[in-house]
Amino acid sequence: MGEDVGPRFGLATSAERAIDATWVGITAAVNVGGVVVVAVHDDDLGRVTPGVVLLLMIGPALLWWRRRDPWLVLAGCVAVTWTYILGGLPPGPVYGPMIVALVSAVVHGARWAAYLVVIATLAVHAGAGLLPGWDGRDGWDDSSLAALAAWLLFLLAFGELIRHRHALTEERRRRRQAGLDAHADQLRREAAEDRLDLARELHDVVGHHLAVINIQAAAGLHLHATQRPGVEEALRVVREASGRALSDVQVLLDALRNPGHAASRLPSPSLSDIDGLLDSARAGGLDVEVVVTGEPRSLPAAHDLVAGRVILESLTNVLRHAGRPRTWVRIDYRPERLCVRVDNAAPTPEAARTPGGGRGIPGMRARVETCGGTLTAGPLEPFAWSVRAILPIQEQHR
Known part of the structure; x- marks a missing residue:
């Protein structure tokens, strides 16, 4: 039954x-x-x-x-x-x-x-x-028994029909509610992802400029206290970095107000303009050497953006925590993968040891994982610190 x-x-x-x-x-x-x-x-x-x-x-x-x-x-x-x-x-x-x-x-x-x-x-x-x-x-008598049996069976069948219709209606209601719940969950996830993306964008495009501002402001104060030349240059770098930071923040705010109109203007670091990517770090006094191996080629947009973000964030961390040591950016193009590595020498005496929020490396790792890659960071002889990201390249992009 x-x-x-x-x-x-x-x-x-x-x-x-x-x-x-x-x-x-x-x-x-x-x-x-x-x-x-x-x-x-x-x-x-x-x-x-x-x-x-x-x-x-x-x-x-x-x-x-x-x-x-x-x-x-x-x-x-x-x-x-x-x-x-x-x-x-x-x-x-x-x-x-x-x-x-x-x-x-x-x-x-x-x-x-x-x-x-x-x-x-x-x-x-x-x-x-x-x-x-x-x-x-x-x-x-027997005839009345047969009639009663037919009548009772009809009532049972009628009840089963109604029960079946109720069950179908309830199942449709449950599915509709499940669909609404799933849609609401998806909206919540998308909202959370949007907030995370915004936080990462702010961290990436503003944090680097603020690190440059911080190190140059510290240098300017030091030079001023010792009556040594270079204060004007430090202030110039501070002004340029703060201007770029404000511009980047404005672009992000424009993107929030009108995503379709402003999304294309968001700051997007690219390996195709590696010198431009390093300009602000070099302006902050960081001695950066670029080493490219393999044959440079056009990369998938996501890989190009992630690789640029890893380099930018790694240089930001160097400025924050190590001052202005000698730094190497190594880009290795291989058919099946892209390897990006940033090494820095021992911190310089003027290192400010600026405290960070602890989100830089986890943020880089999360970005790299969206492309199916891996990221490692830590001390690596003979360097004081090394960040290495490996991004696999799918066959259609090789």
Whole structure:
């Protein structure tokens, strides 16, 4: 008979309550009205006493709880109906509440109770026909048994049809809700990714300039204190770096206001302009040497951007934490991969040891991993620090 969905507990909707009240009213009217009509026709209205009317009202009243406790309502309606019939009370169409309760039990999670009632009813009917004095009585013969069986099976089939339709409706509702939930989760993920991307962009394009400003400001203060020349040059670098930082921030803000219009103007470091990529670091006083091996070629846009970001962030970290030591940027072009490496010598005496937020290396690693690559960073003899990123190149881009 399959697995029951289980009875529904909790508050019913106003529409469901309206339907329940309608069934209570209809079955009560049919029960009482039908018995009264038959009694008037048979000139037997005197037998329709208040007790009979009360018994006729119990079954319809139980239907109010047919959704919450379907098997209890079915048991109550069956008991009341058979009590009325076997009690020799005035005849009439008194099966309405039991029929509604039977179908409701199938629909609302008590199929076992509905099938049990049907089997028990047919068994009692068949057994009563075998008792002395009952064989051949009106309503208890073989033909009436067959009609009753057909009628009960029809009710079960009708209930199963409604249950199946309810199940399909509920499944569609669940899928629709699951789709809405998935869409909401996707929007939340995209929003989180957008915030992360913005943080990375700000970190990359502004952090480097601020590091240059910091190291030059420190140098300017030192030169001024010692009355040595070079203060003007340091201030010039500070002015240029701060101007570039403000310009980059403005581009990012424009991109937030109108992504389609400003996205193409976002700062995008590229290996094709390696000298331009290193200008600000060199302007900050960093001695950077570039070593390129392999045959330079056009790279996928994502790989080119990530490689440029790794170089820029690595140089920023050198300026922040090591001052202005000798630094090497090595770019190795291979058919199957691109290797970018930034090495720096021991920190110089004027290293400011500027504290960072601890997001530089994790941010670089996250960017490299979006291209399927790996990034390692740490001390590596004979250098004080080394950052190495390996980006695999797919075959169609080789």
